Amino acid sequence: MKLDDIRKICVTGAGQMGAQIAIQAALHGYEVTLHDIQAEALQKAVDGNRKHLERRVAKGKMSDDEVTAVFDRLHTTTSLEEACRDADFVIEAVVEILDVKKQVFEQLDRHCPPHTILATNSSYLGNSEIAPATGRPDKVVNMHFFYPPLVMKLVEVVKGEQTSDETLRLTAELASAIGKQPVILHKELSGFLVNRILRAISNEAYFLLENGVASFEDIDRACQLGLNHPMGPFMLGDFSGLDIGYEARLEKYRQSGDESMKPPAALERRVQRGDLGRKTGRGFYDYSTNPPTPTED
Ligand SMILES: NC(=O)c1ccc[n+]([C@@H]2O[C@H](COP(=O)([O-])OP(=O)(O)OC[C@H]3O[C@@H](n4cnc5c(N)ncnc54)[C@H](O)[C@@H]3O)[C@@H](O)[C@H]2O)c1
Known part of the structure; x- marks a missing residue:
């Protein structure tokens, strides 16, 4: 054909x-x-x-x-x-x-x-x-x-x-x-290409946050200004829906039993509160303001 x-x-x-x-x-x-x-x-x-x-x-x-x-x-x-x-x-x-x-x-x-x-x-x-x-x-x-x-x-x-x-x-x-x-x-691999790279960036961003190295808004700013990404990993998470990232991580954790794959606490707290990102108006950022403002943990 x-x-x-x-x-x-x-x-x-x-x-x-x-x-x-x-x-x-x-x-x-x-x-x-x-x-x-x-x-x-x-x-x-x-x-x-x-x-x-x-x-x-x-x-x-x-x-x-x-x-x-x-x-x-x-x-x-x-x-x-x-x-x-x-x-x-x-x-x-x-x-x-x-x-x-x-x-x-x-x-x-x-x-x-x-x-x-x-x-x-x-x-x-x-x-x-x-x-x-x-x-x-x-x-x-x-x-x-x-x-x-x-x-x-x-x-x-x-x-x-x-x-x-x-x-x-x-x-x-x-x-x-x-x-x-x-x-x-040329090969099948979970997450294909872009989502694998995205996952690696997002995992590192949560590692830095959870270890108190920097705030999530500074990590986002660093990715924007230092890597020229249009938005940082936390704002991107808000854009895609925090529940999507949470469920994907939870599933990987369930399958592997590996504690290091547990959804990060900062993500879990927001999902449990129903703060799922842009679609609910609030996630890592509050979208009722312009520009969006970082939310408290
Ligand atoms: N949303 C994204 O960002 C995104 C990005 C890339 C790929 N995908 C993939 O695209 C696919 C669809 O995702 P989405 O976000 O559009 O989902 P969605 O929930 O918005 O839409 C799914 C649609 O499928 C319909 N549906 C369910 N069972 C069906 C069936 N048996 N026959 C025909 N239609 C049926 C539903 O009625 C619904 O309208 C998924 O495989 C998803 O992984 C999604």
């Missing part, structure tokens, strides 16, 4: 990621069908995408006619069979639960044409864990976008145990064709 043979894309899972991945592909000329088991999720996705594109019109970056053409290419359905039966490429962005993903891939394998590539946007699951649910493991791959996918340029493309070189190449080419920049990982 060649890149030009990919005309129709199915995106399944219309949440934070899937909604924007779908519109990004439609913006680049692809016919896209967005699927979700919940009709409300599809409606929310369309409404959210319309707002994004209206902002582009207001800034003079798009015309009303272009917006109409994009939405003509974006279809929605709650039937997975309808969404994928003539798709050349599927991007799965359903909840991060292995059993759910396996069920979805089993259905995709059943309903898609034989040539269709099945990509998962999973943050942590390697495609080799999901591929056995299909009869086409050579056509299963990770295509990992970053939030928000309309803005973030990077896509990690990950080769699994049985992913073919052709699948890897086409996935990277498709990422470029929809305006993203792919990097290829």
Whole structure:
């Protein structure tokens, strides 16, 4: 198969990621069908995408006619069979639960044409864990976008145990064709590339905080001013949701039993108080002020 043979894309899972991945592909000329088991999720996705594109019109970056053409290419359905039966490429962005993903891939394998590539946007699951649910493991791959996918340029493309070189190449080419920049990982590794590096930075930042070396706001400032990072690790934690980092650490601690992997106390206290970051208005920083102010422990 060649890149030009990919005309129709199915995106399944219309949440934070899937909604924007779908519109990004439609913006680049692809016919896209967005699927979700919940009709409300599809409606929310369309409404959210319309707002994004209206902002582009207001800034003079798009015309009303272009917006109409994009939405003509974006279809929605709650039937997975309808969404994928003539798709050349599927991007799965359903909840991060292995059993759910396996069920979805089993259905995709059943309903898609034989040539269709099945990509998962999973943050942590390697495609080799999901591929056995299909009869086409050579056509299963990770295509990992970053939030928000309309803005973030990077896509990690990950080769699994049985992913073919052709699948890897086409996935990277498709990422470029929809305006993203792919990097290829030749091996599956938990957290892929960016999240591993992020985890290392975040672990070191908590080490410095817990050992009383510096305050979290000074650690953030140091990363901004010394490394040119747009935000430090604690503010980034607020941005992503402190519960996400907490749950990921707790799971690693449960699996390993290693005390050093316990979620840091400063993180645990905030999560237990319900201070989950920007989405609750308060985390390491208080977002009711401008600029945000550091919170007390
Ligand atoms: N949010 C992020 O920052 C981020 C970044 C990169 C990758 N991811 C990955 O993307 C995937 C989706 O994450 P999200 O943040 O968009 O989640 P989300 O909770 O916002 O959306 C998930 C959607 O999947 C739908 N869904 C559940 N079961 C389904 C099924 N069987 N078939 C079809 N749809 C189903 C839900 O109704 C929901 O609309 C996850 O694998 C996640 O790890 C998330």
